[in-house]
Amino acid sequence: MTSYADTAAPAPPAVTGTTRQSAPSPVDGSDAPAREALLQVEDLEISFEQYDRGLRRRTVTAVRGMSLAVHPGEVVAMVGASGAGKSLLGHAVLGMLPPNARESGRVLWRGTPVGPAARRRLAGTGTALLPQSLTHLDPTATVGAQLRRAARLAGADRRTARVRAAAALREQGLAEDVLRRHPHELSGGMGRRVLTAIALMGDPALVVADEPTPGLAPASVAAVLDRLAGIARAGSGVLLITHELDAALEVADRVVVVREGRTVETTDAGAFTGDGLRLAHPYSRALWRALPGNDFEVTAC
Amino acid sequence: MLSGEGLWVRYGHRGPWVLRDVDVDVRPGEVVGLWGASGRGKSTLATTLAGLRTPDRGTVQVDGRPFPTAPREGPRPVQLVLQHAERAMNPRWRIRDVLAEARRAGDGEVDPADPADPAHGLVDVVWLDRRPHELSGGELQRVNLARALLARPAYVLADEISSSLDALTQALLWQRLLGEVRERGLGVLAVTHDPALLDRVADRTVVLPDRAAVDGEDGLDDGDDGGRVPRARLRPAPESRPLLPPGPGHRRIANRFTIGSRSQ
Known part of the structure; x- marks a missing residue:
């Protein structure tokens, strides 16, 4: 397990400032190195200690190796089946995991490793969650x-x-x-x-949108996606967590495909085209081909 | 044929009509899409056709006989599959028991390993001893569909069964349903708001009109699907029971269902 330098990120939240101008601008594409990632997740693993029956304990590993990076001004979509650990990663980024969670791997904010406590402090100013439901x-x-x-x-x-x-x-x-x-x-x-x-x-410099589209009529889906694209155009990074591949492809610059707690592929959104031959992993290809607008087929992978 | 004729449904005695004189037919071996913006009564129509809700007026018939029949004779020939599988099964039951409940008398144990078993290809043998919360959303929806098919229904009402699932699970569920349609003449009502999915699975599509528009001249909705799909037929309100005039004072009520697609 990696030990964290549990320090705040280089841009500490402005606690007393009254205007946005007093806080360091969250996105500064001009003088920062061109492609410094806002958020970098390396080999994240998350497991939970649970009491099974009585005092018998068991460990359930939900995320077993996820890596991704989000840069300023881009929309990164994380796509996968339910139960693949997508939302857990989102919660980990915001430091919102429950106390019985154990994690290993590294999370970097603007290049500096940040532990769960530091991530919790970043939430709200550096990072923000756009939750799915009105509840x-x-x-x-x-x-x-x-x-x-x-x-x-x-x-x-x-x-x-x-x-x-x-x-x-x-x-x-x-x-x-x-x-x-x-x-x-x-x-x-x-x-x-x-x-x-x-x-x-x-x-926030990074917005984590957790399943913002299910259950919406097509016109509302387009409106939500448009808003996310607008956030990215304004210079923030957007991590879009979704199971809807076709919706994700409409706004995403890059797509991270996850399966059973692992990232299987990170690719440009443009690779999802035609027969999907530009996709490296069979699972990504199968997802692409299973769309109703494509083959609508279940391919073994 | 599963047919709903002149269905009128509302919640409570004074609520606005959710369904106003709706006619729907589903023939054996066909997939009928049901489309409409949220709040138009798609799910209300599905629960009514499933016999879980008695229409205020109108009839539901299966193959010419009133449905549901009383007394009940085993699993019903019309099975409803809901979007949220976890709300449609007892959380304390093991998957084995959830599935066993839908078996017809004399069908024997549920055996997903047997290619002749309706659960084959949907349910993994290792899930049988787990409880619903120990499966992922996609896995649980496969169990949900398997349960409906174990009842060997003549008609399946699929209410947004894949709208919270990934593309692969969606394709798996629908390929299975379409297989049953081809092979044994299952009739399916596909409720969804996804036009791409409807294009793919439905032989024809019924559009539920906007209730506000029903009170206007033509009763057509404002969608851009003009003329492409047949609409639910509309008749003027019966004289005997005048309706409250529609107006801003009429609150739409959310169509919420906690009812399970429990088969008897």
């Missing part, structure tokens, strides 16, 4: 209260929090009266915009 909103608080809280956590004082909450809503194309609504008064699409506004409040 991540507090059902008892208004949208305004939740946005203001997010702004406060990102370092704003009481007055600026109010201004930033309204601005964040406008940025997502929502009217100001949404501030007074409770989550149950939002449609699915509006709720997702609110979640996006909260995630972007701390001006």
Whole structure:
């Protein structure tokens, strides 16, 4: 097991700053080395200690070797079946794993190894989670209260929090009266915009979007993907966790294919074309060919 | 033929109509797609056709006989498969028992290793002694479909069965269903919002109209599929029971189901 230098990342979250300008700009493509990765995960392994029956313990290994890198301004899609460990990796990046989780391997933030505690401190300002479901909103608080809280956590004082909450809503194309609504008064699409506004409040350099599209009508899926692409165009990195390969290919620059807790291939999104012969791993090819628009076939791999 | 005729369904006595005079037929050996934006009553129609919900008006018939029949005679010939497999089975049962519940009397043990067994190709033998939470979402959905097929149904209602699954599992589930359609004339109602999947599996597609639009002149929805697919037939509301006028005051209710596709 690797021991971590449990230090904060080079860009510590601005705790007292009241404006975004006071914090170091999260993305600085100009003077940083051109392709320095925001996030690098190397051979991550995650296992859980569980009590089986009585005091008998067992260890379940859920992630057994995942590697990926996300650079500023790009969308990286992580694609695989449910149970492959995709969401666990996302949670590990944010330092959100439960206490009985054990991990090994390395996670680097802008080139510096960061342990779980340091990653937890980065969450909200350096990294942010865009969760799948609206249940991540507090059902008892208004949208305004939740946005203001997010702004406060990102370092704003009481007055600026109010201004930033309204601005964040406008940025997502929502009217100001949404501030007074409770989550149950939002449609699915509006709720997702609110979640996006909260995630972007701390001006994160990396957004981890965990399954943002299932169950949405095609038009809403396009809207969500478009928003993710917009985040990347604005200079942040986006890690899109999804099981929907066709949706991922619409926005992703690179695709990481995972299977049973391992990354099997990292490739340019453009490699998913034709018969999939540009894909190196048989599993990636099988996934590609299984799409209803392609062969819709189950190939052994 | 599985047919729903003039189906009217709403939740509660005063709620807005979720289904308004909907007619649907599924013939043996055909796959009928059911399409419509969320909230249009796709899942309500599926549970009604499965006999799990009694329509306020209208009838469901299987091969010319009213369905469901009373008293029950073993597993029903219409099986509903839901999107969330984990909500459709008892979390404390082992997979072996989940599957055994769907067997017809005299069918013997479930044996996925036997190529003649409906569970063959869907269920792995090592899953039998596990509980639902010990399988991944895709594996559990395979069990869910196997359970429906073990009842040897004449019709399967597939309600978004693959929309939270990866492409490979989706293809596996549908190839299996399409195989049953070809080989033994199973009739399938495919509920999905994925146009690519519908194009692939459905012989024809029924579009549920937007309920707001039903009250307008033509009763057609605003989709861009004009004319390409037959729509559910619409009739004017019966005089005997006037409907509340539609308006912004009408809250749409979420169609939530916690009901399992439990087979008897």
